[in-house]
Amino acid sequence: MDLLEVMRGRRSVLRFRPDPIPNEHLEKILEAGRWAPSYANTQPWKFIVVRNPERKKALGAQVERILVFRPGRVALSSPGLGEAPVVIAVVVDPARDPLHHLEAGAAAAQNMALMAHALGYASFWAGVAGRGDVERQIKKLLGVPRSMRMVALLPLGKPAYEPEPKERLPLSEIVVQESMG
Template sequence: MTDISLLDALRTQRSTRRFSPQPVPDEAISSILKAATWAPSAGNRQPWRFVVVRDPALKRRIGEWYDQGAGTAYGYRQRGNAPQENREPTFSDVPVLILVCIEAVSTNPGPGSEFFRGASIYPAMQNLMLAARAMGLGTRPTTLHRHHEADIKAHLGIPDRVDIAAIVPLGYPGEGEHFGGKRRKPLSEVAFNDRWGQPLG
C-alpha cells in the first residue's frame, strides 16, 4: 500500500489504458474488493457482486466481445480497422478483469427509483478504483461489453437476475501511463451559487 491521502487519490486516479504484465497479488485484489463493499447503496441492500477473471482464455473471449462492442459503438467492424486513436491494448493484455455486477433487488418505488440501481453500484466501483490507486494499481471503468452482455453472462454462468454494470481492467500501469493530469471543466462551469447560473464566487 502506498502512503497516499484520500484527496491525492481522488485527484490522481484516472483511466489506465496500458497495463504491465506484472501479476496482481491475490491479497491486493481482496483488499480492493473489500473497499468496494464499504460503498453506500440504497437501503443498504448491497447488490454488488464481483467476478474476478484471470483465466487467459476467458479474458481473450471477453476482450473480443468488448472490441466488437467498441466497433459497433464507434462504427468500425474489426479492431484492426479502428482509427489509430481508438486502438488500444486488448483485455487479453490486462492481468485481471473485474466484472462489476449488480443483482436485482427490490427498491422502494417512487420518484428517482430508476436511478437507484446504477446509483447503488457506481459508488462501489469508484471505491474499488480509488483503493486500487492507493496501491499503485491502474483501473478504468468500461461499459462497451453491454453490446454482448448476454453472451458474456452465458459464457460465465452469470444468472439472468444479474447485470454486468461495468468491466474494470486492473493491473500495474504500463509504459507511458501515469497517474494524475485529468482534463476537467473548471468549477465555474459546473457549480453555482444559490441559483442556477450564478457564479460561485
Template structure:
C-alpha cells in the same frame, strides 16, 4: 495515500505489465468496493474476478467499437483486457436497490439505483487500486449480455461494468476537466 491525492492522481490505465497481482491486492480493492454506501445497505453488487487468460480474451472480444470524430474505432481499452493479469467484472442483483421488499419501486428512478450503487463500488475499487499502485480503467463500451453468458450470470442479475486490474504499463494521460464554474450552480440550476 491520502484520499484527495488518490482522487486527483488516478488515471484510466489502458496498457499493463504482465506481472501477477496477488490475492491480497485483489482482496484489498474488493473490500474497498464493498465498503461503498448503497441503497438501504442492499449491497446489490457482485464481483467476478477473472484470471483465466482465455476468459479474459473472450471478455476483451465483447468490447464494442466507439465513435471518434465520425469514425468507428476499436475501444481503447480492448488490449488492456488481454494484457492485465486480472479482470474484475461488476454485476448487480436486480430488484434490490430502489425497491421495497414487496418489489414496489420507492422512487421514479428505481430501475436505475443499482447502477448508482454499482458505480459507488467501482469508484472505491479504482481509487483503492491506485492507492496500492495498481491500474484500472472502467469500461462500459461492451456487450454486457455476451459477458453475462461467458460468466454464467443468472437472470436475476446483470453485468454493469468491468475493469482490468494490473500494474500500469504507462503513466496514464491526464484527461482535463471542465472549469468548476461550468458545472456548479448556486441556489438555482443554471445560475
C-alpha cells in the same frame, strides 16, 4: 496518500504489464468495493474476479464491439482486458434493489478503482451497462443470471505506460448555487 491526491491522480490506463496482483492487494481492492454505499444498504452487487486468460480475452473481444466507432481506442482497450492479470466484473441484482442498483454498482466500481490506484495499480472502466447484445454476451461468458445487470469491467494491473494528464471542467462551470432555474 491524501484522498484528493488519489482521486486526482487516477487515470484510465488501457494497457497492462503481466505482473500478478498479490492476494492481499486484491482483497483490499474488493474490500473497498464492499464498503460502497447502496440504497438502504441493500448491497446489490457481486464482484466477479476473472483470471482465466481465455475468458479475459473473450471479454476483450466483446468490449471491442462497443468501441468499433472509436478506432483509436479499439487497438488499446480490448487487448488490455486480455493482458491485465485480473479483471473485476461488477454485477448488480435488481431483485435486491429495484430502484438504484446501477448507481450502487457504480459507487462500488469507483471505490475499487481508487483503491487500486492507491496501491499502485491501474485500471479503466469498460462501460458495458445497457450495451444490448454486448452486455448479454458478457453475462453468458461470466455465468451471470439473465435477471442481473452488468455495471462495468475493471481490468487491474501495473500500468504498461504513463498516461497523459487529463483536465476536468472548472468548478465555476459545474457548481450551481441553489437552483438552475
